[in-house]
Amino acid sequence: MEETGFAGFSAREVARRIGYSIGTIYNVFESLDHLLIAINGRTFELWTDYLAERIAEGGGDRIQSLVEAYFGFARDHPKLWMAIYDHRLPPGMFMPDRDMEKRRALTRIVFHEIARQLPDCADSEVEHLARSLIATVHGHCTYELNGSFALMGEKHPTAMALNRVREAIASAGRS
Amino acid sequence: MEETGFAGFSAREVARRIGYSIGTIYNVFESLDHLLIAINGRTFELWTDYLAERIAEGGGDRIQSLVEAYFGFARDHPKLWMAIYDHRLPPGMFMPDRDMEKRRALTRIVFHEIARQLPDCADSEVEHLARSLIATVHGHCTYELNGSFALMGEKHPTAMALNRVREAIASAGRS
DNA sequence: CAAAATAATTAGACACTGCTCAATTAGCCA
């Protein structure tokens, strides 16, 4: 996935590269969707670890570390990161809870960091804000990776995302 | 595209539905990517018209109209809207300028509305902010349409996006 | 009006895809 990207990914190519036949792939994974869920689940784990490390090792500004690590992972593994959002489950199919949990783990990191910035804020309020800020940074990161920002001449997507996050936290702190 | 969505879209199915053979499709469009560019270009025109209408006909709060119309179009045509971002050009292929212009037209609407809110702000500053706010709202809209927000129990994505936009404009107005 | 030239359209072929399943092979245990 890291080499071919989502569009170029195929079960047959996987089989070729690991030296097995297609049949074996389909004995291990119920369908291509299940294989993709497994791959993206692993990506989420890598990403979560990456975030936790960067926040711990970063300087005092944990929010900056968080936003920059969010972008950093995506930039380091663009095809892996995009595959997460390229893969859409067919209608009626649902993600196993084990994989859902991997995604929630990342959300929890963000929640925890925002709660830290807003000690007087109710948890439900922080959850709200965390979801919104994830969407905000995600939007910036998407435009960065798909080249839209470069095309528009935008040179500091990370800084912009950080600004939006700072404003939102400051605004929540005032009220 | 509106019926099948990006994943279920195929040139052969288009040919079947319009009563022509696949060959004819490929005589009119250089490749499937070119057909997709044409479809997404049309979607951008529809979207831009939709935004302009809603802002003009909406009440006095033009920013609210803008954000709600952004979401409104995506909700009214989810598969059409998602196809815009599902389609990734193969490396080395570039979008014709005619289609790029259709995308810029939408950006210009946002730019114009933000400039209106910040009459004392330099154009370059407004451009910056417009790009960031598009990314912000885009992120929220993506999470809404792909079901992430529903899964997290988030019930007011549009209102959240509007809050982020308001904060950013207020912050830019203060400095 | 007929013939020639141009334009539009077709369907088959190629290499690829996800997926299934009867047949085969490998590993293990008595």
Place this chain on the structure above:
DNA sequence: TGGCTAATTGAGCAGTGTCTAATTATTTTG
């Protein structure tokens, strides 16, 4: 060694994007 189970295979099905030689329509010209 024989028997049983688990792992593995690859041909086959229906679908895909893409190309192209052949065919059919249409228009222009003599």
